[in-house]
Amino acid sequence: MLGVSALPRALYLPGDHVRMENARGLRTRLCPSCKEITPHRTLYVKARSGGKTRWFQLFWACEKCGSLNHIVLPNYTLQRASSPLPTALATGVVNALQEGPLDVDELIMRLRKRQMPGVRHVFNSDVAMVLEFLKGRGVVAEERKDRTARVLEALTESSTKSGRLGPCPAELAKGIERRGLVSVYAQRRDPSRRTRLNVVGVLCPSCQYHRIGTH
Numbered sequence: 001m002l003g004v005s006a007l008p009r010a011l012y013l014p015g016d017h018v019r020m021e022n023a024r025g026l027r028t029r030l031c032p033s034c035k036e037i038t039p040h041r042t043l044y045v046k047a048r049s050g051g052k053t054r055w056f057q058l059f060w061a062c063e064k065c066g067s068l069n070h071i072v073l074p075n076y077t078l079q080r081a082s083s084p085l086p087t088a089l090a091t092g093v094v095n096a097l098q099e100g101p102l103d104v105d106e107l108i109m110r111l112r113k114r115q116m117p118g119v120r121h122v123f124n125s126d127v128a129m130v131l132e133f134l135k136g137r138g139v140v141a142e143e144r145k146d147r148t149a150r151v152l153e154a155l156t157e158s159s160t161k162s163g164r165l166g167p168c169p170a171e172l173a174k175g176i177e178r179r180g181l182v183s184v185y186a187q188r189r190d191p192s193r194r195t196r197l198n199v200v201g202v203l204c205p206s207c208q209y210h211r212i213g214t215h
């Protein structure tokens, strides 16, 4: 049975995410509903994990049509130990994956917190190169994982816990009475460079009923 512990493990401050998002050019993406490149924003939910309140990315929301899109990221698993590794960064990647599979964002955040000899800054492009190399050698395996599905599943499993706003209208209409709604947050565009997450709407993790504002 999944609990909140099944949520993605590496959780980072929204500020870190903004930088990564910009660096990776993900502010605009192909919206499956609009069928064109549109600006997107990341929606977050808050959940308690290990006694702390933490933020989880939930959807990419299209700012034009409001569609909620799943966040699907490559996930890496260590297949076998390999020696020798060519660089300190490659060693760092293998060491990080020794603790369990990680998606690419989680891996990069883990590497940025680590001290690696001779590595002053962990660049996304360098990590991508190392991963290609390790994949080519059969050291790591890549698989695409739906982060949104993991978060929704964990939130549904923990639906009896606190932090619920009220009953889901879609479920109430079917005679199901439980407090299922959670708040959904997005970053406020703040010229002062301080990152803030503001409530932008509500979501029912079980049936995905939602009401989300555009600003």
Ligand SMILES: [Zn+2]
Pocket (backbone or CB within 6 Å): 031, 032, 033, 034, 035, 038, 062, 063, 064, 065, 066, 067
């Ligand atoms: Zn759209």
Ligand SMILES: [Zn+2]
Pocket (backbone or CB within 6 Å): 168, 169, 170, 171, 180, 204, 205, 206, 207, 208, 209
């Ligand atoms: Zn519902």
